[in-house]
Amino acid sequence: MDKRYAKTLVCIVGPTAVGKTSMAIDLANAYQTEIISADSRQFYKEMNIGTAKPNAEELAAAPHHFIDSHSISQDYSAGDFEVDALKLLEQLFEKHNIVILTGGSGLFVNAVCYGLDKLPKPAAGVRETLTRTYESEGVTYLQERLKEVDPEYYNEVDHGNPQRMIRALEVFETTGLAFSKWRKKDLELRNFNILPIGLHMDRELLYERINKRVDNMIRNGLLDEVKKLLPYREKGPLQSVGYSELFDYLDGTISLERAIELIKRNSRRYAKRQLTWFKKMPEIEWFQPHEQKGIKDYIATLEL
Known part of the structure; x- marks a missing residue:
């Protein structure tokens, strides 16, 4: 320092x-x-x-x-x-x-x-879609999807926290870029x-x-x-x-x-x-x- x-x-x-x-x-x-x-x-x-x-x-x-x-x-x-x-x-x-x-x-x-x-504003409906999928398929879906599209953030995020995984996925679904790339x-x-x-x-x-x-x-x-x-x-x-x-x-x-x-x-x-x-x-x-x-x-x- x-x-x-x-x-x-x-x-x-x-x-x-x-x-x-x-x-x-x-x-x-x-x-x-x-x-x-x-x-x-x-x-x-x-x-x-x-x-x-x-x-x-x-x-x-x-x-x-x-x-x-x-x-x-x-x-x-x-x-x-x-x-x-x-x-x-x-x-x-x-x-x-x-x-x-x-x-x-x-x-x-x-x-x-x-x-x-300073993350991009999510596209309309993306969060709602991800939330419905989470509610129907469970947290395992979020984990597997995040591991697929953003393995770097997957290795850091709390796998028991669906909100943070949904936030990362909505950034990806909106921009096509992994959440980790926006940091x-x-x-x-x-x-x-x-x-x-x-x-x-x-x-x-x-x-x-x-x-x-x-x-x-x-x-x-x-x-x-x-x-x-x-x-x-x-x-x-x-x-x-x-x-x-x-x-x-x-x-x-x-x-x-x-x-x-x-x-x-x-x-x-x-x-x-x-x-x-x-x-x-x-x-x-x-x-x-x-x-x-x-x-x-x-x-x-x-x-x-």
């Missing part, structure tokens, strides 16, 4: 269950600063257990923003988050030279750091430094942590949480890992045991796609989650 500005946004990113929350809190305390969550599901106050939201003790350990900031009844896009997070950063940088941003939602991290792509080559200039730090660990250890996390979620009442969210099941954030599988169980199409097995499997697959996304982040440096000192030494060498 070539230091250009007086203020710096330190981004802690990585796959689910790798330890981003703990690292963000540790750095926030070290630099006496605040944390912006870029986890697109932790915005919603009704989604707690299935999102691995920071607990009360963690929230008290450092100031957090965009946790429980919205209701699932509200639509909140990455574009909305970009606008709101940049406004908040203006305020936070008046008090702090460093602010921490953390989360595993690559699109929302990119929105703040680099801006969003901007030039990064949006910000008036602060961006310092991306990735967390990773041995794959088998990460998968073990994911499996244990899912078991804990089930013990802590995830199924009851999902039951309460049934009226909102068509909302995009709920068509994701941990929720969609339990909706299928409540529909009677799979057993509870199978739903839990699928949550673990889909979480592991999601972690792999997260790593694929973040490895493309400009100038990212990778550390193990226990390397707190190494991360602080790295930040210090950049003379923030």
